[in-house]
Amino acid sequence: MTSITLTDTAASVELSGLHRRFGPTIALDGLDLTARPGELLALLGPSGCGKTTALRMLAGFEEPDAGRILVDGQDITPVPAHRRDAGMVFQSYSLFPHLNALDNVAFGLRMRKVPAPQRRARATELLELVGLPDKGNRFPHQLSGGQQQRIALARALALRPRVLLLDEPLSALDAKVRLTLREEIRRVQQELGITTVFVTHDQQEALSMADRVAVMRAGRMEQCATPAELYGRPATPFVAEFVGTMSRIPARTVDTRTVEVLGHRLPVDGQAAAGPEVDVLVRPEAVRVSADPDGGARVTATAFLGAVTRLTVQLPDGTAVKADLPTYDAAALTPGAAVALTLPDRPVLTAARA
Helix, strand or coil, X not given: CCCCCCHHHCCCEEEEEEEEEECCEEEEEEEEEEECCCCEEEEECCCCCCHHHHHHHHHCCCCCXXXXXXXXXXXXXXXXHHHCCEEEECCCCCCCCCCCHHHHHHHHXXXXXXXXXXXXXXXXXXXXXXXXXXXXXXXXXXXXXXHHHHHHHHHXXXXXXXXXXXXXXXXXXXXXXXXXXXXXXXXXXXXXXXXXXXXXXXXXXXXXXXXXXXXXXXXXXEEEECHHHHHHCCCCHHHHHHCCCCEEEEEEXXXXXXXXXXXXXXXXXXXXXXXXXXXXXXXXXXXXXEECCCCCEEEEEEEECCCEEEEEEECCCCCEEEEEEXXXXXXCCCCCCEEEEECCCCCEEEEECC
């Protein structure tokens, strides 16, 4: 049986200065991005940020107005899609309805004139890899959405591509299937060691699956980092508010390195935003809440999240702040309770006053 290991062929991918305009709409505005050999890189951002356009350019389905696409340092910008040695999985599965699962997986091999016994052996291996060894004779209409997407993944891997491209492959599935399938995709990707670029608008998917996440906005990359760094040390206010939950708390600039917020002075992460009045961006888990009859803040709502409870606290000026507390500690802090808010003594990210 032929080995399915791909670690020897994992490729580096570089998008250099990509520009693309569709009429008056700028889809990509000088995008620079690199995927390292064998890593799973997620492109994350709001609708219209250019992430799918970037993926389609990498696949060869779109041409840039300017810029280059390199794989292992080789410029493939003029290379047509069918010669790019990339496998792609689409949101809509795109399986051939008249072919069973085994023949769908083997389709590309048949187009390459691979002999039937080798096609069948390769397709059988891949069905086993994606956890569907007994579904080879089933047709797409006989499979669930999650099973169809696994077949699409196996088909994309059949030709042993050097790069795997995933275009929001889980967005059409229900929540439980999405959770299971994203774990399966990550397992397969790591087992094969194949360089993978994954497009999603779901931050939880990106953070749980990727080695690194590139957050895009208006055709440019705002930050590319590991999930932990992206969440804990966002480079810009946009990244901070797009990834996870953030509250904006009014603050006053003391100097370029210090702000005064909630009656305390805290160091600034980087340089303080311009202007004497700024906002501090704070994660819910960083806000400390304690009962205080003299506190000027009030709990306005609570949301049970299991081990933690999320409080919404209103400051005297009307600002709403989210705070996550252990559920046991939050039990007494019901809506209407007077509380005091403090922040840990560590650098905070600032933004211009909204």
